[in-house]
Structure formats: C-alpha cells, structure tokens
Amino acid sequence: MKQMKNKCGFLSPALLKMFCFLLAIAPFISINATVKYTINEGWRFSRDHKESYHLPDWNDSKWETINIPHTWNNKDAADDQPGYYRGIGWYRKAVFIDSSSSDRITSLYFDGANQTTTLYVNGKLVGTHKGGYARFSFDISKYIIPGTYNLFAIKVDNSHDVAVPPLTADFTFFGGIYRNLYLVVKEKTSFSISDYASDGIYIRTPSVSDQKAQVETETLLDNYLDAKRKVLFIQTVLGPDGKEIFVHQQQLVLQPGSFKISHKNKFTIDQPFLWSPEAPHLYTLKTVIIDAQSKKELDMQFNTFGLRWFSFDSQNGFSLNGKQIKLIGTNRHQCFLEKGNALPDEFHIADIRLLKEMGGNMLRIAHYPQDPLILAMCDKLGIITSVEVPIVNEITESQEFLQNSLQMTEEMVKQSFNHPSVVIWAYMNEVMLRPPFLDDSTRHKQYCREVNRQANEIESLLRKLDADRYTMIPLHGSLKSYEDAGLVNLPRLVGWNLYQGWYGGVFADFDTFLSKYHAKYPTMPILITEYGADVDDRLHSFKPERFDFTVEYGDLYHEHYLKTILQNKYISGGTIWNLNDFYSESRTDAIPHVNTKGITTRARGLKNTYLLYKVLLAKTPLAYIGSKSWKYRAGTDDGNGSSKQPIKIYSNLETVDIFHNGAFFKRVSIPDQHLQLDLPFTAGKNSIELRADSKTYDFAEFEFTLHPGNLQNSDFSELNVLLGSNRYFEDRDARIVWVPEQPYTPGSWGYIGGSPVRPKTKSGKLPATSVNILNTENDPIFQTQRQGLQSFKLDVKEGQYAVYLYWADLANSSDEKLVYNLDNNTIDKDRTKSIMNVQINSVPVFSNFNSQHGMNAATAIVKKIQVNVVGRKGITVDLQPVEGNTVLNAIRVVKLN
Numbered sequence: 066m067k068q069m070k071n072k073c074g075f076l077s078p079a080l081l082k083m084f085c086f087l088l089a090i091a092p093f094i095s096i097n098a099t100v101k102y103t104i105n106e107g108w109r110f111s112r113d114h115k116e117s118y119h120l121p122d123w124n125d126s127k128w129e130t131i132n133i134p135h136t137w138n139n140k141d142a143a144d145d146q147p148g149y150y151r152g153i154g155w156y157r158k159a160v161f162i163d164s165s166s167s168d169r170i171t172s173l174y175f176d177g178a179n180q181t182t183t184l185y186v187n188g189k190l191v192g193t194h195k196g197g198y199a200r201f202s203f204d205i206s207k208y209i210i211p212g213t214y215n216l217f218a219i220k221v222d223n224s225h226d227v228a229v230p231p232l233t234a235d236f237t238f239f240g241g242i243y244r245n246l247y248l249v250v251k252e253k254t255s256f257s258i259s260d261y262a263s264d265g266i267y268i269r270t271p272s273v274s275d276q277k278a279q280v281e282t283e284t285l286l287d288n289y290l291d292a293k294r295k296v297l298f299i300q301t302v303l304g305p306d307g308k309e310i311f312v313h314q315q316q317l318v319l320q321p322g323s324f325k326i327s328h329k330n331k332f333t334i335d336q337p338f339l340w341s342p343e344a345p346h347l348y349t350l351k352t353v354i355i356d357a358q359s360k361k362e363l364d365m366q367f368n369t370f371g372l373r374w375f376s377f378d379s380q381n382g383f384s385l386n387g388k389q390i391k392l393i394g395t396n397r398h399q400c401f402l403e404k405g406n407a408l409p410d411e412f413h414i415a416d417i418r419l420l421k422e423m424g425g426n427m428l429r430i431a432h433y434p435q436d437p438l439i440l441a442m443c444d445k446l447g448i449i450t451s452v453e454v455p456i457v458n459e460i461t462e463s464q465e466f467l468q469n470s471l472q473m474t475e476e477m478v479k480q481s482f483n484h485p486s487v488v489i490w491a492y493m494n495e496v497m498l499r500p501p502f503l504d505d506s507t508r509h510k511q512y513c514r515e516v517n518r519q520a521n522e523i524e525s526l527l528r529k530l531d532a533d534r535y536t537m538i539p540l541h542g543s544l545k546s547y548e549d550a551g552l553v554n555l556p557r558l559v560g561w562n563l564y565q566g567w568y569g570g571v572f573a574d575f576d577t578f579l580s581k582y583h584a585k586y587p588t589m590p591i592l593i594t595e596y597g598a599d600v601d602d603r604l605h606s607f608k609p610e611r612f613d614f615t616v617e618y619g620d621l622y623h624e625h626y627l628k629t630i631l632q633n634k635y636i637s638g639g640t641i642w643n644l645n646d647f648y649s650e651s652r653t654d655a656i657p658h659v660n661t662k663g664i665t666t667r668a669r670g671l672k673n674t675y676l677l678y679k680v681l682l683a684k685t686p687l688a689y690i691g692s693k694s695w696k697y698r699a700g701t702d703d704g705n706g707s708s709k710q711p712i713k714i715y716s717n718l719e720t721v722d723i724f725h726n727g728a729f730f731k732r733v734s735i736p737d738q739h740l741q742l743d744l745p746f747t748a749g750k751n752s753i754e755l756r757a758d759s760k761t762y763d764f765a766e767f768e769f770t771l772h773p774g775n776l777q778n779s780d781f782s783e784l785n786v787l788l789g790s791n792r793y794f795e796d797r798d799a800r801i802v803w804v805p806e807q808p809y810t811p812g813s814w815g816y817i818g819g820s821p822v823r824p825k826t827k828s829g830k831l832p833a834t835s836v837n838i839l840n841t842e843n844d845p846i847f848q849t850q851r852q853g854l855q856s857f858k859l860d861v862k863e864g865q866y867a868v869y870l871y872w873a874d875l876a877n878s879s880d881e882k883l884v885y886n887l888d889n890n891t892i893d894k895d896r897t898k899s900i901m902n903v904q905i906n907s908v909p910v911f912s913n914f915n916s917q918h919g920m921n922a923a924t925a926i927v928k929k930i931q932v933n934v935v936g937r938k939g940i941t942v943d944l945q946p947v948e949g950n951t952v953l954n955a956i957r958v959v960k961l962n
Contacts, residue, residue, distance in 0.1 A: 392638025
C-alpha cells in the first residue's frame with residue numbers, strides 16, 4: 066500500500082495519457098446520480114385486513130398515523146394476555162415522486178419487514194417477499210406516475226407459515242415494517258440492486274499476508290435501455306488514511322436490456338494495513354460508471370473492506386492475521402424496552418458500542434440477519450461476527466421450506482459479503498431441539514434424513530457463494546441428536562449452546578461435556594455459541610441456587626464458564642447469551658414474556674456480569690461496584706446498629722481502597738478481578754467509594770432499611786417478607802425491598818409451621834415457580850409461597866398497623882410447558898384447592914377464603930387489613946385449613962401511627 070501505483074493504471078500508455086487528460090479537462094457531471102432517501106414518516110396503519118385496502122380510493126382517514134420503524138406487537142407481546150397478534154397489518158401512504166424520476170428506475174427498498182410483505186402501488190400488485198430479517202426491494206418504475214403523489218399500500222403478515230423459517234423460537238416474532246424504508250431512484254444504467262437487494266458490488270480478499278494482499282472485485286451492472294450504452298468504469302481504492310492508492314479505468318459496452326452484467330477486477334495492495342479488533346483498518350473502494358459520451362455520472366458506490374486472514378483450529382482455537390485470539394463476546398437480539406424490534410438507528414449503533422466498551426471482540430448475530438448498521442459498526446469498531454439464517458429449532462419437511470431457506474441464505478451472504486467483520490455463516494440453530502416423531506423410530510429417522518438433506522443443500526450453497534469463510538451449525542447439548550441427523554461433521558465449525566448449571570446439572574458438567582466431545586471429535590473446531598443464566602436484576606440472594614433468577618447466581622455461573630473458556634486452548638471462544646434481555650412472549654419467568662439472560666437489561670442497564678467481562682477484558686485500570694442498580698436494600702440489625710451484607714467489587718487493579726460513608730473501610734486485593742465483601746450497612750443512606758492511587762474509580766449510594774432485631778425494644782416502620790423464599794426483591798417504583806422469610810423467634814418476626822413450595826421437575830426441585838402472575842408488574846412477590854402455614858407473628862409495639870396479605874394460586878395455574886426450559890417444567894403439580902379461614906389477633910377476617918377465587922390463572926390478590934395492637938400483644942396472623950393446605954405468598958406490615 067505504501068508504494069503508490071500509477072493511479073490511472075491498466076490502460077496502454079497512449080490511451081492512459083489521453084484518458085487522464087480528458088478527465089482533467091472535462092469532469093463528469095454528477096447531478097443525476099442515484100438518490101436514496103427514507104420515506105418513514107406519516108404512514109396510515111390498520112391492524113386488520115380487507116381485500117380493498119390496497120385500492121387508491123379506500124378511505125384510510127380513521128386509521129392510526131405512525132412512523133417507520135414500526136411494529137404492532139410492542140405492547141401486546143408484553144401484556145398478560147396469552148399470545149400476541151400474528152396476522153396482517155396494512156400501511157398506506159401517498160408519496161410524492163419527483164418528475165426527475167421519469168425515464169429512470171425507481172425502487173422501494175426495505176431494510177426489513179416481518180415476515181411476508183406484499184406491495185401495491187396505485188392499486189396494482191407489484192410483488193411479494195417472504196422472510197422477516199433480510200433486506201429486499203421492488204422495482205416500481207412501471208407502476209408510478211412521476212411528478213405527482215402515488216399511493217403505496219403495503220400488506221405485512223407475521224402469521225405462522227410452515228414454509229417460512231423460523232417456525233418457532235425463544236423470541237417474539239414482532240410484526241411490521243420495523244426497519245427503515247427507502248425510495249431509490251437510479252439511472253437506467255446503474256449498479257444492480259436486483260441481486261438479492263445487495264448493492265451489486267462484491268469484494269473478495271483471497272490472499273492476504275503482512276506483505277501483500279490480493280483483492281478481487283465483481284460489479285454487477287444493469288442496462289434497462291433498448292440500445293447499447295458505452296460507459297467508463299472507474300474504481301478507485303483509498304487507504305485507511307484516505308489517500309488514493311490507484312485507479313482502474315476501463316470502457317465497457319453494455320448490451321440493450323441486459324441485467325446483472327458481471328465485470329471483474331483484480332489488484333494488489335503491498336504492505337497492507339490489516340484489519341483486527343485492535344486496529345480495524347478499513348479501505349474504501351469507490352466505483353463510478355460514467356456515460357462515455359455525455360460524461361454524466363450514472364452511478365456511484367462506496368464500499369469499505371478490510372484485509373485480514375483467519376482460521377479456526379481444533380487444537381489451538383481461533384487465529385487472526387497469524388495471531389491466536391480468544392473470541393469473547395455476546396449474542397444480540399434486536400429489541401428494546403417497550404419498543405419491540407422497531408428501533409431507530411442510534412439504538413443499533415449504541416449496542417455495538419456497548420459491546421466494544423465491554424472489551425468484547427465478537428458478536429454472534431443471532432438468530433437472523435439484523436439492521437445493516439450492525440455489521441457496519443462491527444467493521445468500524447473491530448468486532449468479529451457470525452451471521453445466521455433464521456432456521457431455529459425445527460424444519461418443515463417440504464421443498465418450499467427449503468427453497469425459502471436457500472433464498473434467505475443467498476440474501477444473507479450477498480448483503481453481508483463485503484464486511485471484514487464476518488468470518489462465519491451459520492444456520493439451523495438447535496435444529497434438533499424439538500424433533501417430532503420420537504415415539505416412531507421409523508418416522509423419526511425419516512425426519513433426520515430430511516434435516517440432513519436440507520442442511521447439505523444450505524452448506525453447499527454457502528460454500529459456493531463464499532469459499533473463504535467458515536460455516537457453522539449451533540447445536541444444543543444433546544450430541545446424539547445431531548449425530549443421528551449427521552450434522553456434527555457437516556459444517557466447517559461446530560457451535561455449542563450449553564447451559565449446564567442452569568437448565569440442569571452443575572457448572573462442572575460444562576467442562577466435562579466439552580472434554581468428552583473434544584476427545585470424540587478432535588479435528589472439529591469448537592466455538593461456545595451460547596451460555597448464560599437468567600437474571601432479574603431486581604432479585605438477589607445470599608444463598609443463590611439454580612433457577613432462582615438472582616443476580617448472585619448469575620455471577621457464579623459466568624465466573625465459572627468464563628474461566629473454563631479462557632483456560633482451554635481448543636475452545637475458540639464464547640459468545641454470551643445474550644447482550645441484552647429480550648422479549649420472548651411465551652416465557653413466564655420472574656419477568657414474564659422476557660428472556661433475562663442478557664448481561665444488560667432491555668433498557669441496557671448494566672448487570673454485574675457485564676462488569677465482570679469489562680474488567681477482565683480491559684487493558685486500562687478499572688474498578689466497579691456491583692449491583693449498583695440495587696438502590697433500596699434492607700436487613701436486620703445485628704446488634705451493632707448495622708446489618709452486614711455482601712457487595713461485589715470488580716477490578717483489575719492489584720489493590721483497591723474501599724470507603725464507606727466517607728470513611729476508610731478496608732484495602733482489598735482482587736486476584737480474580739472480582740471479590741465479594743461483607744459491608745456493615747447502616748440505616749438510611751450508605752455511600753461506597755472505590756479508590757486507588759488517590760483516584761476515585763467508582764461511587765454508589767444506597768438507601769438501607771434497618772429492621773430492628775427486637776421489635777419490642779425498637780421503633781418499627783414497615784416489613785415486607787417473601788414467604789417460601791430465600792430471595793430479596795426490589796420494588797423500584799415503590800422504593801422498597803422485600804426480604805426472605807425467617808422462622809419466628811420471640812421478640813422478632815417470622816413464620817410458624819409449613820414448608821416452602823418448591824416445584825418438582827425432572828431436574829430437581831426449583832426455588833420458585835415460573836408462573837405469569839396476572840394484574841401485577843412484580844411477579845416475584847407472588848411466585849413463591851409457604852404452604853401449611855399456621856401463623857405469622859410480629860412482636861410489634863402498641864399502635865395502629867396495616868397488614869397486607871398477598872396470594873396467587875400457584876397450584877392450579879395453567880403454566881405452559883416450554884421446550885426452552887428443557888427438564889425444568891413443573892411435574893406432579895398439586896391441583897388441590899386451598900380454602901382457609903384467616904384471623905388476626907384472634908379476630909376472624911376471612912372465612913372460607915379461596916385464593917383461586919374462581920379464576921383460571923394465577924392472579925395477584927392483595928388484602929389490606931387495619932389492625933390495632935394493644936399492649937404487648939403484637940400481631941399474629943393465623944391460617945386455618947378448611948380444604949387442602951393453607952398458603953400465603955407474602956406479607957407486608959406498615960405502622961400507621
């Protein structure tokens with residue numbers, strides 16, 4: 066690169082001299098080049114369907130007015146009603162098309178719409194596209210009337226279609242035109258956008274070294290004219306510093322009515338600047354075609370590309386540019402709190418910056434191609450990526466399904482081809498997770514053969530389209546299922562989605578599984594494509610256990626997995642499931658309709674796990690306080706006017722000084738980049754500060770409610786208790802915290818009798834139910850329960866109190882059996898009624914109380930009872946069974962005066 070080539074190279078000296086002179090004295094005219102702009106604003110929308118909605122004279126004045134990006138599921142996919150709307154939505158808009166579009170090619174270009182899109186212009190059918198995640202376009206030239214308004218009517222349908230992948234998945238299939246929508250106007254001679262909505266220019270780098278890089282380009286040209294057209298074809302390469310390296314110029318003759326005419330070019334770059342996560346150098350290819358006679362610019366395109374070489378090795382993992390690199394990053398789903406997947410550009414950009422700030426060097430773009438900004442940012446910031454065809458969980462045994470899958474494969478490759486960040490093309494994520502016909506071995510084998518046939522077709526197409534990048538199938542933890550389907554040795558790389566210690570087993574099973582697999586398939590490279598544990602950052606436990614959804618269990622999970630991935634050379638790396646919590650409508654966990662395995666929340670609040678990776682991967686000094694989002698805490702006075710509770714510290718410094726409430730507390734060393742430390746919280750505001758070398762690295766404030774150890778000798782204000790639970794739950798809206806239950810001791814508070822409800826599953830008993838509780842946003846308050854409870858006592862002083870009793874019928878709830886929970890769905894559920902009498906301080910309050918109340922689902926019930934306490938009587942809540950067991954989910958007591 067540093068040796069400048071003749072910038073007008075490849076022509077004979079005489080022609081070269083003449084051509085460069087002509088360009089110098091007669092520059093081309095660029096006023097009529099390609100125009101591309103969004104038409105996102107002011108669409109009319111209706112979430113229903115009539116056959117006449119596409120007609121120009123249809124009155125849409127009463128329809129909703131929306132802007133694109135748009136989805137019709139951002140609310141109903143998160144509400145308490147089962148399911149969400151999967152059907153047809155219509156968009157209509159009168160778009161003014163300038164008269165300059167006459168005698169040009171006009172297209173409507175979609176960055177993405179889910180999942181089947183049909184376009185009408187001025188009442189006429191233009192075409193239909195199937196697939197919800199790739200880009201696509203329609204040529205509307207013969208349907209428009211330039212110089213006036215043209216009626217666009219777009220029907221989008223996200224109904225389940227057995228011929229269109231994905232069929233099922235652990236994410237919500239948001240409907241609508243959820244990415245940008247463009248009008249594109251081109252000259253009749255231009256770069257083609259009809260090759261699966263790519264920009265018509267492909268850049269290959271078949272040979273790259275420190276000394277030299279071979280670059281090949283292929284440009285597809287369209288000529289809609291009825292006559293031949295002579296064009297000047299010019300390609301200019303600019304280095305990462307913006308300086309011109311050389312220019313290739315050539316005259317081409319395009320035949321009339323010819324499309325996707327291929328023009329290929331090769332050039333060499335000496336001493337190239339290489340692309341890598343540390344130095345993501347990008348070259349720019351500027352391609353221009355000019356009418357040979359008028360010198361008018363017909364089309365211009367800028368493409369960036371990077372120079373790098375890479376490999377996956379079964380023994381030594383991943384290498385880039387000859388250097389071993391451990392790939393550590395995340396997966397990403399394209400949704401955000403209350404927006405669904407209809408995100409403006411800046412949200413996509415912010416996510417990739419968030420990953421880079423964490424120190425991540427890889428993004429698995431799962432389970433589908435995403436907004437074009439994602440790969441553009443990964444190129445720019447140096448993040449290695451894989452991109453995936455959206456075949457998830459299962460296939461349909463039909464040629465139509467396969468053809469749609471192959472179309473999606475070609476769209477994915479051609480639209481993402483030039484991005485240096487892409488090193489893997491993936492497909493068929495966990496395709497054997499829910500195979501049918503398990504009770505019919507003959508039919509099951511037939512299904513496995515069809516999976517194999519379709520996989521081979523996709524694999525062959527990928528290798529034909531791009532022989533340089535790796536292919537990958539991400540598998541779930543059932544090796545035999547994929548051996549039965551013949552998929553383990555089919556791609557060039559195997560991805561493993563592993564959750565030992567979450568969906569079942571213990572953390573060490575992760576190490577054992579990988580060791581056995583590597584011994585059995587020693588020549589197959591391995592990437593851990595998914596691992597994670599659900600974390601609701603409102604939930605905490607000082608006795609964390611599997612499936613409790615607490616921050617602390619998630620910490621333990623990632624600390625183990627990350628250590629294993631880093632210590633084993635044969636593991637190429639790991640991508641956390643997931644960068645962000647994301648919507649999955651069928652889930653009924655601590656936050657219903659959400660998969661909470663993200664290391665950030667749906668609003669991108671940072672969880673402890675994000676800080677763990679950031680500190681470990683950082684090359685600069687860092688120190689952070691964990692669980693800063695846990696602002697409101699509570700605990701019982703230990704007799705010293707404080708309550709010791711653990712805090713998490715993350716740092717790559719040798720030592721950190723901890724200050725509590727402005728005073729020096731302790732100096733700690735942090736050899737593993739994370740440390741759990743007991744801190745004596747006092748009543749009211751508590752500040753924590755981390756210092757090192759006279760510099761403050763982090764600061765946080767918390768509000769602490771200190772419960773008296775002896776209620777009769779101290780002032781009491783309120784108490785909030787989760788029964789049957791070891792968890793703390795922070796209600797951030799109310800600014801209170803719920804504490805775990807404890808047995809009653811005289812002078813204090815607690816339960817008498819009974820046992821916690823721990824659902825039985827094939828993987829053992831769980832610490833909480835996964836039941837969607839209706840009529841509340843605070844499901845964890847109701848998802849645990851003590852059954853057989855005799856009493857709950859508080860030895861409070863004389864005064865007036867409000868007692869709140871919380872119920873939800875967990876035994877008779879109709880929770881769905883989720884395939885994604887594997888062996889953690891409830892079995893042998895007790896379906897008996899819980900009818901009881903309730904009295905407080907011997908005064909009857911409820912007779913024959915039934916927490917089910919005739920409802921068919923678990924519904925939040927809160928009963929508030931005013932209680933007067935006289936003398937040293939305290940408060941005693943007694944529950945007496947009438948039918949079945951007594952139950953109580955939570956109790957709150959507040960002193961009124």
